[in-house]
Amino acid sequence: MTLAVKEEIRKGLRKPMPMSTNTAIATAARDLDVDVVSAYPITPQTTVVEKIAEYIADGQLDAEMIHVESEHSALSAAIGAAVTGARSFTATASQGLALMHEILHIASGGRVPVVMSVATRALSAPISIWNDHSDVMNARDSGWIIAFVSSAQEAYDTVIQAFRVAEDPDVLLPFMVVYDGYLMSHTMEPVITEDREKVLAYAPKRDYPHKLDPKNPLTIGTITDPNWYYEFKYQQVEAMKIALEKFREADREFGKVFGRNYGVLECVHCEDADAIVVANTSYATTLKYIIRDVREQGMKVGLLKMKLYRPFPVEEFLKATSSVDTVLVVDRAISYGAPVQGPLASEINALYHSRGLDTKVVSVVAGIGQRAFKDDDAKYMFKLALESRKAVPEETIFYGVRK
Amino acid sequence: MSDLPKYNELPPGGIIPEPATSLKYYTGDWRVERPVIDQDKCVRCRLCWVYCPDNAIREVDEEYTTSKGKTYKITYIVNYDYCKGCGICAQECPVNAIKMVPETVEESGGGEK
Numbered sequence: 001m002t003l004a005v006k007e008e009i010r011k012g013l014r015k016p017m018p019m020s021t022n023t024a025i026a027t028a029a030r031d032l033d034v035d036v037v038s039a040y041p042i043t044p045q046t047t048v049v050e051k052i053a054e055y056i057a058d059g060q061l062d063a064e065m066i067h068v069e070s071e072h073s074a075l076s077a078a079i080g081a082a083v084t085g086a087r088s089f090t091a092t093a094s095q096g097l098a099l100m101h102e103i104l105h106i107a108s109g110g111r112v113p114v115v116m117s118v119a120t121r122a123l124s125a126p127i128s129i130w131n132d133h134s135d136v137m138n139a140r141d142s143g144w145i146i147a148f149v150s151s152a153q154e155a156y157d158t159v160i161q162a163f164r165v166a167e168d169p170d171v172l173l174p175f176m177v178v179y180d181g182y183l184m185s186h187t188m189e190p191v192i193t194e195d196r197e198k199v200l201a202y203a204p205k206r207d208y209p210h211k212l213d214p215k216n217p218l219t220i221g222t223i224t225d226p227n228w229y230y231e232f233k234y235q236q237v238e239a240m241k242i243a244l245e246k247f248r249e250a251d252r253e254f255g256k257v258f259g260r261n262y263g264v265l266e267c268v269h270c271e272d273a274d275a276i277v278v279a280n281t282s283y284a285t286t287l288k289y290i291i292r293d294v295r296e297q298g299m300k301v302g303l304l305k306m307k308l309y310r311p312f313p314v315e316e317f318l319k320a321t322s323s324v325d326t327v328l329v330v331d332r333a334i335s336y337g338a339p340v341q342g343p344l345a346s347e348i349n350a351l352y353h354s355r356g357l358d359t360k361v362v363s364v365v366a367g368i369g370q371r372a373f374k375d376d377d378a379k380y381m382f383k384l385a386l387e388s389r390k391a392v393p394e395e396t397i398f399y400g401v402r403k
Numbered sequence: 404m405s406d407l408p409k410y411n412e413l414p415p416g417g418i419i420p421e422p423a424t425s426l427k428y429y430t431g432d433w434r435v436e437r438p439v440i441d442q443d444k445c446v447r448c449r450l451c452w453v454y455c456p457d458n459a460i461r462e463v464d465e466e467y468t469t470s471k472g473k474t475y476k477i478t479y480i481v482n483y484d485y486c487k488g489c490g491i492c493a494q495e496c497p498v499n500a501i502k503m504v505p506e507t508v509e510e511s512g513g514g515e516k
Contacts, residue, residue: 111416172415210418219419231410232417238410 005192005259016190021179024152024191025091025117026051028159030061031199034089036081038066038074042096043129044181045119049091071096075103078114083220085211087163088114093181094121097135101142107174108143108236110220113166113208114174115159120281120332121181122369130370131181133281137333137343143236145175145243146310148280150288152189154262155179160194161250164203171243172209173236178309182370183282194258202257244311264313266305267320269295273302275385276321278348279330280306283366283373287330290378301382306344314351321359326392328362328385341365341396362388363396371400430457434488436503438481442467444500447475451492451501459486 008014019027026048029037037056039049055061064081068074074090082088092100097118107114120136122128140146145165149155155177162175179185210218224232248264255261266284268291270276279287284305291303304320304327321327331342340346345363352359362385367373377400384397414420440451452460465478481492493501 109416111418210414210416210420217422219422219424220416222417222419224417227407228413228417231408231413232415234410235413235415239415 009192014192016192018188019152019156019191020047020186020188021149021152021155021184022047022119022186023051024156024189025159025177025179026055027191027193028156029089030055031194031196032087032089032160032163032203033061033196033200033205034063035086036064036066036078036088038068038077038081038088038090040068040071040074040092040096042071042093044121044131044185045091045093045096045117047185048117048119052089071099072103075100075107075114075116078116079103079107079110079112082112082114082208083110083210083212085208087167087205089116090114091117091119093119094123094129094135097139098123101139104139104142104144104174106221109232111172111210111235111239112174113163113172115162115166116174116176117155117159118176118178119181119185120178128369129181131183131332132368132370133332134334134368136176136178137335139176140310140343143173143240144310145171145173145240145247145308146178147176147247147308148178148284148306149184150179150281150285150305150307152184152187152191153260155184156191156193157254157258157260157262160199160203161247161254164250165243165246167203167206167208168246169206169209171239171246173239173243178281180282192260198257202254240311244308244313247308247311262307264308264316265320266307268303268305270302270304270320271323272300273324274300275326275328275382275389276302276304276324277328277330277381277385278304278306278344279381280309280344283330283332283378286373286375287378287381290375291382294379294382299382299386301385312347312351317348317351318355318357324359326360326362326385326389328364328381328388330367330381331363331365332367334365334368345396360388360392362392364399365396366399368401373400429484430487431482431484434483434486434506436488436490436505437483438486438488438490438492438501439504440479440481441500441502442478443469444498445475445479446498446500447477447479448497449479450495450497451479454491454495455486456489456491457485457487459483460492 066077078088078090122132123134166175251261329345331344335343340363342363349361459482468474
């Protein structure tokens with residue numbers, strides 16, 4: 001947040017409102033004047049679509065709310081609406097995202113710019129309604145743009161950025177805004193909301209270039225034989241590269257217009273650090289809160305908050321970690337039986353090796369099924385990152401499990 | 404393959420932006436066996452034309468005189484650009500005038516190429 005915005009708040013010109021991240025996301029959908037929302041309830045996402053229903057009932061949003069019979073249908077309906085040129089939004093979590101899995105690929109392969117929020121939650125079995133990232137990590141290769149957000153304000157802002165990037169005719173990819181179930185979805189924070197006119201000037205509704213129109217018939221969802229399929233998949237590879245550029249631009253512009261922006265990633269004390277901890281969503285916030293203390297205690301550590309995950313901001317990431325020899329990556333999902341069992345750690349490890357770098361990667365799995373991660377745990381992560389410089393643990397550390 | 408459009412020359416997502424593009428899609432290369440019509444045996448009953456699921460049997464105004472001296476005013480030919488080689492015509496032909504011939508075997512017969 002720029003000083004100008006802080007000054008406006010101090011003078012009482014702008015008033016932050018207390019909101020959960022779920023409410024912040026619903027409010028962003030309202031301020032973006034979405035046309036169609038498809039909804040199926042799943043904990044801990046449900047209050048997003050409930051709030052949108054409330055905005056529609058109160059006359060604050062003129063949108064079509066489609067009550068569907070499953071998440072499979074929720075995303076299908078959002079896609080169907082989007083291909084007619086409607087601004088479409090839906091929200092899900094956990095089993096819901098898993099049930100959508102088939103349709104995730106249809107949205108990205110079909111180049112349909114749906115925006116969806118995901119309140120991350122563990123997957124069954126056994127049943128856990130609590131938070132971890134098993135759901136989103138299962139969806140990481142589905143061709144969606146994926147951004148992790150760390151506060152209710154960032155969630156509000158990123159949903160607005162998401163529509164601008166997704167609907168860009170050079171991008172046309174679906175966009176997932178990801179945050180932590182319960183840890184964020186149901187906790188209150190101050191959020192500044194913006195005027196609809198200003199939001200729509202920043203993220204204007206654009207004409208979907210291939211919309212269904214009886215006057216100009218076209219075919220969507222064709223079959224492509226081995227002579228054709230590959231080219232359409234490669235289009236997605238190229239679209240991701242464009243999406244990275246467009247997201248950078250959208251974020252800079254957001255900063256200019258609204259006085260807040262977050263970058264594709266955020267680094268705290270990375271410049272002079274000996275080791276860096278990499279984390280996302282609310283864990284990045286907890287680590288950011290604690291890093292002041294550990295720096296005061298003389299620990300030369302940095303924190304890298306991953307925001308944009310797909311497309312992966314390779315250049316920014318390498319630059320941000322170029323001065324350290326060790327990074328510790330906190331994952332909240334398990335890639336069972338993999339050589340490195342934290343999915344994010346595995347990718348970062350591969351990135352360094354592919355660039356011929358020997359930066360060491362410590363893989364830590366934490367917070368599975370919302371196993372608590374508090375201040376002391378955050379402190380320990382920084383300590384472990386420094387200690388690992390001497391000897392990197394060969395295997396993924398399953399932090400906090402009873403064994 | 405090399406004369407097919409590159410990824411950036413195609414509309415995004417496999418969308419087909421205009422109608423009637425199936426004419427440009429030559430499904431004939433799916434074929435494993437091709438139907439070959441024996442014009443001498445053919446009695447011009449039109450059943451192959453009726454049954455063909457791809458409208459790949461064409462009825463043309465071409466006279467044909469059989470070896471027994473019977474003259475027909477029309478001839479049935481196969482449009483191999485679109486014939487997928489399903490064999491329904493050969494199955495339905497009441498006089499067994501259509502033979503399915505493996506694509507690798509050179510055989511002359513009715514039809515256009």
